[in-house]
Amino acid sequence: MAERCFHCGDPVPAGDRRVVRIDGEDRPVCCAGCEAVAGLIAGSGLTDFYRYRTAPSSRPEPEADEWSAYDRETLxxxxxxxxxxxTREAVFALEGITCAACAWLIERVLEREPGVETVQVNPATGRLLLGWDTTVATLSTLLRHLAGIGYRAHPLEAGEAIPGIIRERRAMLRRLAVAGLGMMQVMMYxxxxxxxxxxxxxxxQIEAFLRLVSLLVATPVxxxxxxxxFRGAWRDVRGGRPGMDVPVxxxxxxxxxxxxxNTLVAGGEVYFDSATMFVFFLTVARSLEMAARHRAGRTTESLAQTLPTTALRLTEDRPERVALRELQPGDRVRVRPGDTIPADGTVVSGRSAVDESLITGEFEPVPRGAGDAVLAGSGNTGGVLDIRVERIGRQTLVSAIVGLLERAQTRRPRLARVADRVAGWFVSAVLVGTAVIAGVWWWLEPGAAFEITLAVLVATCPCALSLATPTALVASTSALARRGLLVTRTDAVEGLARASRxxxxxTGTLTTGTPGIRRIRVAGRIGRDEAYALAAALxxxxxxxxAGAFPPGEHLPRAGEVTVEPGAGLAGNVDGRAVRLGRPGWALPEGTTAPAGGIVLADGDGWLATFELADQLRPEAVPAIQALQARGLTVEIASGDDPAAVAEVAAAVGVDDWRARMRPEDKLARMCEAQSAGERVVMVGDGINDAPVLAGADVSVAMGRGSALARNSADMVLMRDDLSALVEAADGARRAVRIIRENLIWAALYNLTALPLAATGMLTPWMAAVGMSLSSLVVVGNALRANRWRAPRFGPDGHDPAAIPTATP
Structure with missing residues (x-):
């Protein structure tokens, strides 16, 4: 088995053994960068980092002075x-941080740098707060030192350092804590x-004491x-549009x-328990709404790591690092291997392979040379490219995708608009009915008017109705989270239960997103095993x-004099044989041919083997898709990849309806077409190109290993990276919707029964409060059943005999 690098965990290349002495033992490392970082950590006496870390560290990037631009005044x-x-302060998003040990290492290393005054790392959020004395240290030096130990920092705008959403979240948690603790105490009294x-x-005297203590506890609630x-009710009244806050x-x-x-003067009934229960349960519902709203607005942070902060601009004198906003159309920039292309443009010189998968959905890096167009946000995986800038900022394709995303997120679903209208009618009916009842009783018996009116308000308070949906959703989302599916917007559960398409x-959804060898064809001079060994050695x-399609084996031959031709392939000497691996036109000797398709292995005498590569289908894809189809969902594939590749995957998973070469706007148009036909659409994707359609779908699901922009645009995230979780989600969602219906029916029956009793004076306020409490408890108890259901079992045909029937709209 191949050795693994002690620092980053990557395989150690054969014939290039490097070691670093750590805690008295020689540890293997894979490259000069890891050797330098491990040596720095050991030399600084920080080897405890390796003892407490929970995952391998990131491999340090090759040295490229991209940090000097941070000393420019504008940036x-x-x-x-x-x-x-x-003194200045900045907040950065850290790339490569995996655990608390990483945070400890970063803090210890930066604290030893002259001029550093503040270093705080939050490993949960991946944020670094850095403060430094500008007369002693420069920001470029600190960031360069940070990159040297394997952690890259992406700046956040000053407004994001202490965002308003954090303050709102903290205030909500404080209100929730006060309401919950107060409610429990008042209920005891x-x-x-x-x-x-x-x-x-x-x-x-005991009764008076309990009343007084209840008053003291209920007041802050x-x-x-x-x-x-109360603020919302006042706003609604001033605006002339009564909402749910008014009756509450x-x-x-x-x-x-x-x-x-009644506590201080009259000595009648008290309703502190009802008041505190109303506040607590409704605050829980508001906190769920707040979380969903915050989740919908995280596009900027995701995009911050898609585009670089700086670019290497070519001038007549020498290359210079500049801030991205300083680029202008017509500028020439140099993009080194491993860097991200900063703007849309055209290659002027150089050849390379460019990874456009996050933008176009194309699985394999595409070759780019002089005259070819390149896109901002693409990754340069091969040689050096000199690019003429044509579009910058909001004119780039990646910015256009974000624009589509924002536009899709602003669309209000039809059900939401209907719910708004129904809520307005309900509130108006409650207020009018209460006023009529109060007037009638004031005319009949003024002394009983207030108590009966209060009983009507308590009886018709939408506490049970407001709990019917959120509690079942919370229970079901908790159960889904335990099964590897994170629900980021709770209304997606209902949408998934009612989905039809x-x-x-x-790429990355039905497939793993990594290349694999589908077929090896050999010329006859060598066998398949030998051909694979030669290719893997290179x-x-x-x-x-x-290279991920050729994992090294235990007895891999050594390759020497290896050279890389960007966009073409590799050449080297393996066990005395000069071989080439790459595109046929480059690898084959002049005058020789090879079967079409795949990458070619050749020597001086001609063709040796052809390796047909393909994105690997997820092992659970076929049974999962069949199970979803068995549950009544119509499945289709919409991809930006090549038609032949999409057709092959569609045939493998049993999907007849597929589309290829689709741009983000094409996918969004297709989804809108299906929605216009009355379908409720679930979209599953993983790339930046999927973000707009994810945001506009009735329910959107992102793969856990997909782009951050796709995850932030999605209603659900498959953290288990397993499509079978979708089947579990569908069954869990249908069970949750059934429980929600039961809760709504119960709450409606309670209100329909309690209202005439309260209006006729047969139900006193305390009875109404007890009834409301019991109604709420029944709703909560029933909702907790959504937290318990068995994971579905499905076989090759996708059927589960005990599956929950399809929910009807």
Whole structure:
């Protein structure tokens, strides 16, 4: 078995053994970069890092002075802000951080740098807060040193350092804590008061004490945690459009005010438990809405790591590092191997292979040479490219994709608009009905009017209705999370249960996104095993993605004098035989031929073997797709890849409806076409090119290993990276919807029963409060059933005899 690098975990190339002495033992490393980083860590006395880390570290990038641009005043002002006369601070998103040990290492290394005043790393969010004295240290030096130990820093804008969403989230958590703790305490006191009222034997002093303590505990719940409901109600009233906050504020405010009056003056019934329960349960629902809203707005942060911050601009004198915003159409930039192309443009000189998979969905890196167009956000995997800039900023394709994403996210689904109208009618009906009942009783018996009106408000308060959906969704999303599917927008559960069409991307979704050998054809002079060994020996010296299709074996021959021809292939000497591996026109000797298709292995005498490569189909793809089809979903494939590759995958998984060479706008148009026909569409994808259609779909699912932009645009993320989780999600969603229907029916029956009883005076406020509490408990208890269901079993035909029937719209 091949040795693994002690620092980054990559295979150690044969014939190039390097070691670093750590804690008295020689540890193998794979390259000069890992050797330098491991030596730095050991020499600095920080070897505890290796003891406590939970995953291999990132391989340090080859030295390229991309950091000098951070000393330019324009870029420095953009990424940092002054906090003193000579001190500045900046916040960075860290790439390569995997655990708390990484955070510890970064802090220890940077703390030893002269001029560094503040270093704080949050391993959970991957954020670095860096403060330094500009008279002693430069930002480029610090970032260069950070990259030298394997961690790249991407600057966040100053406004993102302490975003408003964090403040809103913290305020929501404080309100939730106050409401939850207060509600539990008040409910404990209410049990005693209810028991005393039923048996009529409570000591008056104890009753007064419990009332007073309930008042003290309920006050911060109503005044602090319930403040958003009162502000929202006031805003709705001023705007002339009553929303759900109006009856909630009336019920909470009336119950609390009457309870305060009866506690301090009149001695009647108190309803502190009802008021605190209203506030707590409705605050839980609001917190779920807030989380979904925040999730929808994280596009900028995802895009920050797609485009580079700087570019190497070519001038008449010498190349210079400049901020990305300083580029202008007509400039020439140089993109080195491993760098990201900063702008749309045309190659002026050089040849390379460019990875456009995140933008176009193309699986294999495509060759690019002089005269070819390249896209911002693409990765240069081969040689050096000199590019003439043509489009920058918002004019680039990747920015256009983000524009499509933002436009799709602003579309309000039809069901949401219907729900808004229904909510308005419901609130108006409740307010009008309560006013009529209050007027009738004021005319019939003024002394009972307030108590009956309050009973009506409590009985019709939409507590159980508001809990019916969120509690079942929370329970079901928790169960899905345990099965590897993270739900980022809870309304996606209902959408998935009602979905009729499933649209899948190909690359990285139905396939693994990594190349594999589908077939080896040999000329007859050598066998398949020998051909593979020769190719793997050459690819062991390559960092091209295709090298992943040739993992080194235990008895791999050694390759020497290996040279890489960007966009063409590799040449070297393996066991005394000069061989070439790559494109046929380059690898084959002049005057010789080879069968078409794949990459060619050849020596001086001609063709030796052809390796046909293909993106590997996920092992669970076929049974998962068949199981989804068995559950009533129509499945289709929409990919940006080549038609032949898409057709092959579609045939393998049993999908008849497929489309190839689709751009982001094509996918979005296809989805809108299906929606216009009345279909409810689930979209599954993984690339940046999938982000707009993911945002516009009724339900969107992103692969966990896909692009950050796709994940942030999705309603669900497959963290298990397994398509069978989709089947579990479909069954879990249908079960959750069934439970939601049961909850809504129960809540509606309670309100329909309680309203006439309260309106006729047969239901007192405390009875209405008890009924409301029991109704809420029934809803919550029923909702918890969504947290428990067995994972579906499906065989080769995709059927599960015990599967939950398809939900009807």
């Amino acid at each position: 420095l002002d953009e990424v940092s802000h002054p906090v003193g006369e000579h 209410a049990v005693g008061l209810y028991a005393g009222a039923i048996h009529n034997d409570m000591d008056p 109503v005044v602090y945690a319930g403040a958003p409901f 504020a009336l019920a909470v405010g009336s119950a609390f005010a009457a309870s305060v009056w 499933l649209i899948l991307d190909k 690819e062991a010296h390559s960092e091209h993605p295709i």
